[in-house]
Amino acid sequence: MIPKVIVDTDVGLDDAMALFMLIKAHKEGHIDLVAITTVHGNTTVDNVCKNTVRTLEATGVTGIPVFKGAHSSLVEPFIHKEPFHGWDGFGDVVFETVSDVSILEEEHAVNGLIRLVNTHPGEISIVAVGPLTNLALAMRMDPMFASKMKSLYIMGGNTEGVGNITIAAEFNFHCDPEAAFIVLKNTVVPTVIVAWELCYKHCEISWEWRKKKLGGLNTPQSQLLNRIESQYMEKETFPTWLICDQIAAAAYIDPGVITRSSEHFATVELTGRFTRGMMVVDHGKITKEKPNVTIVERVDVELIKDMLLWGADDSNSTYKVPV
Amino acid sequence: MIPKVIVDTDVGLDDAMALFMLIKAHKEGHIDLVAITTVHGNTTVDNVCKNTVRTLEATGVTGIPVFKGAHSSLVEPFIHKEPFHGWDGFGDVVFETVSDVSILEEEHAVNGLIRLVNTHPGEISIVAVGPLTNLALAMRMDPMFASKMKSLYIMGGNTEGVGNITIAAEFNFHCDPEAAFIVLKNTVVPTVIVAWELCYKHCEISWEWRKKKLGGLNTPQSQLLNRIESQYMEKETFPTWLICDQIAAAAYIDPGVITRSSEHFATVELTGRFTRGMMVVDHGKITKEKPNVTIVERVDVELIKDMLLWGADDSNSTYKVPV
Amino acid sequence: MIPKVIVDTDVGLDDAMALFMLIKAHKEGHIDLVAITTVHGNTTVDNVCKNTVRTLEATGVTGIPVFKGAHSSLVEPFIHKEPFHGWDGFGDVVFETVSDVSILEEEHAVNGLIRLVNTHPGEISIVAVGPLTNLALAMRMDPMFASKMKSLYIMGGNTEGVGNITIAAEFNFHCDPEAAFIVLKNTVVPTVIVAWELCYKHCEISWEWRKKKLGGLNTPQSQLLNRIESQYMEKETFPTWLICDQIAAAAYIDPGVITRSSEHFATVELTGRFTRGMMVVDHGKITKEKPNVTIVERVDVELIKDMLLWGADDSNSTYKVPV
Amino acid sequence: MIPKVIVDTDVGLDDAMALFMLIKAHKEGHIDLVAITTVHGNTTVDNVCKNTVRTLEATGVTGIPVFKGAHSSLVEPFIHKEPFHGWDGFGDVVFETVSDVSILEEEHAVNGLIRLVNTHPGEISIVAVGPLTNLALAMRMDPMFASKMKSLYIMGGNTEGVGNITIAAEFNFHCDPEAAFIVLKNTVVPTVIVAWELCYKHCEISWEWRKKKLGGLNTPQSQLLNRIESQYMEKETFPTWLICDQIAAAAYIDPGVITRSSEHFATVELTGRFTRGMMVVDHGKITKEKPNVTIVERVDVELIKDMLLWGADDSNSTYKVPV
């Protein structure tokens, strides 16, 4: 049976590329992308819906239902100051066309998640690459939701207290710390974490490769990415091209991506003055808590690069999803 | 037009009496009780559903839809130590009959709340006499929910830092502090608070009146109350018979109940070591925040006593709901 | 034996009047004011020292040693925005003379407190009418300090969550919450609290009385008070003239001042987002903690007014300190 | 001029070896160890005083004044559950002799620190290898203390959120989080941090070396260490012999020890539920705060091993303190 997956996303530059990879795998019949659920995060949920539709359009794939999800973090709305992905989540590019959001489902993403997971208990994995608000709401609306997923892949959190949005917190977790806390507290299925330190320290891809190789493809996917990442590529905000959500997508599609991982008990700090939203990992086995997450420590960067080209529909790609 | 109301409740001893009053007003055509939504709190939400059905049965009224709501507080489940209302919320009485929970709606209470309030925007008041989890979830699922209620009556919180479950917090708010915070933060319709200090200091009803007068009625309502409050009446846990949810119901049904009130900005402490769940009231107008709640300071206790007898179906009652 | 007392103060408008009363009692031989220790609070500790000297000068009394104490709150310096007592603590009045701070002791106030209390174990009461930094430091420098005082009178904290500097905290406690926490946690001698609610709700003295009666006295004390309180009297910031430190001084000098009090367990919230610095009182006896403070609930306002006139050296005063 | 240093310590197994190294350098005339100040931490301050005297006795050096310091953390006393260093800080060994604590100075360590640093402004470095209570008190007693040190070497805190006493905190910082916060907040002189991750990950010394090489020396120092570490060596609690305070002492004595370091802004979390006491390092330069600490990232382990043998008075040691 083809593995079923829902991607929960706040598209987003890296979300778009992650979606391309998941949709490619869907198109090739390796996975069944049963739904895309959207969530506030990089921008408003309304913008995220538009970006999701535009991303889908670039792939030419139709028929994957898109659900609109949570508009706000659970407890405190996150206030953007300098949104990394632009105010609209897509680099504030002016597009010639308008996203056709009429294709959105009427059902709320949280109800969609609950319905689908209950319809296929134990069969649906979720790749969550935005704030975890939808998943937390689903866990609170349906006490059995957590146990009916098949597995959970999360891009979010940090493992060494390194922050990218506050001094000690990663964006997705900090954006909705209570949601992240709820998800880690209640997860009972295999839960794989792609955390910030992995992304910025152990997955180096050169700007040159990004611009010439990935950016040089003559495909709608590559062209969309080049437009939305144009400011990012110009500024070269980081020493290398950073990818985040793409790693979570790759790790879900192809387990060979993960070359080192470890199991830990992890939770999320909610009340810290400096550390609110930080993922707290019991590295030293100080608590008696059982491991609840698998933390990805190292990835096969060359394999991921192959998958990125494949996901961007490179006609020369020889990458094959393992069966 | 008859005022529409939904009661959100964790039945519970005082919730049962509050329901009797609201159902009586419904029966007499003064209000339209369009739904009862249940929530965890005094006991599990499953017990609350059973208790709600049993309460309805005692009134002989049928046709009011009952929805099952949140099973857990948003962030941290509340752990009961010595549940005031008994482990089952109804004084751990052994009943001869089983509650017919088959009458429960299939729709989740939160979805029911959202659907009903959207169907009748600006028309439905909510009387919330349990932890505010359902309302908070509704506000997070639907960004317009808060503005589409007509008004909100809450039994919960405290105004002078007096606790009844921790040193500084009242039960309903402490049970789900984040939910209380979300509701107070997002409320935009008139919001009336019946807080703990009002209940225990300014609404004294003697045990004698409770036992002889209210308890002496030969009605199914009075008999149910006597059974579920039998331990409470025996122990006389407090110097007088304490009522809480009944005051919120009475204040909704008959504005004459409120003899003094004031408007304040109020919020809920989430991070305090001692004060988590405490309602924080800006008595001194220190913040620049606009008032978001009306705090009931004094009530007409004799009027409430009349309403209690009326609610318990006393055939001698001369109480009339004002039109 | 004449009771020994040290006053710990951040002079301060109300501190000055409180000092006048204590110095008067000292002059009349009813108490032995063995030291005045100064502390940051209403203004910098250097300004407080100047104000203390000026206050002493107005009484003509010499020989009471003055010690300079803590310059900063323990953990986080308090940042003034609109200092109630003026930037210099004395209404920003321009005086013709310079305070002779050369009379200050060389020894640090905390060392002075420790030395004096150890020299007279069980004999010295402390009247603390500023932030509790000095006392907390003394308790941390000398593990026996707390048990060697005779008694402790504190103006500070609140009993009903009413704030005067933040939404939920009183100035003296909020200014150094950790110090207040340490003092309440470690106190073992009788500890009397004059809290904010008592001052603003239950000790009403009219502006007219302040201005005509107290302000009309032709004494150096009254004249100093009139100068430093001139802005305060002009603005009439509150409906009545508020006194705070004066009540603590009066209660120490004459127990008849206290007409109602109760014993409670009390502590101080440190981590609350809204409630940091709030005194948390176990009104409901929810914790198992033993009472550690006596909270003054009502005072004899007329007696206090008599004492104020007496303290300001009114030649017509008939007030007598009880022996 | 010979560099002056004060060591502030909660002796302790690793403190004893650190003291041996500092005393050896003192004896050889490379440093002037002007005082040892003691502080609660691994055990009570009274036990620490005894252990300090016993450590001094093993070296045969006399004339270094020892001051007794803080008996308790500033805000909340730390409660030991399974003290790593034994209940008495010295492995609960039964000694034949009693420590002669009559040699202790009468002056409190905090006053001693303030006096010495004021007597030699800009000349005295402090090597702090226990909870930072004494230093925090000195900074609060004397506003100029922080600026009058020469430099500060701290063993404490963590850099990657790895805990050794709670899930996210290192012992010395967690033992008195407010003190650590105060010291990092107020430090203005060069401040070098030897954090937990350095100790357990980047300074591996085999148990065999510890037992045979260091433990095989026939010196009073080695013999004392073998006795107090006998349980530790038997259990081999960690995969290698962990050293902590020794690294801070070595880094102070010989700058060649530090092979890699970086400058950061760092502070201490006080309010986190999971992260209280964690050092928060601005790895990502997210805040605008200027660096306040130099974090030691790597050390020359072989050099440290040479220094350990030299400190333990190995007659074959060829180690020379650089001039």
Ligand SMILES: [Ca+2]
């Ligand atoms: Ca994303």
Ligand SMILES: [Ca+2]
């Ligand atoms: Ca209730």
Ligand SMILES: [Ca+2]
């Ligand atoms: Ca004062």
Ligand SMILES: [Ca+2]
């Ligand atoms: Ca140590």
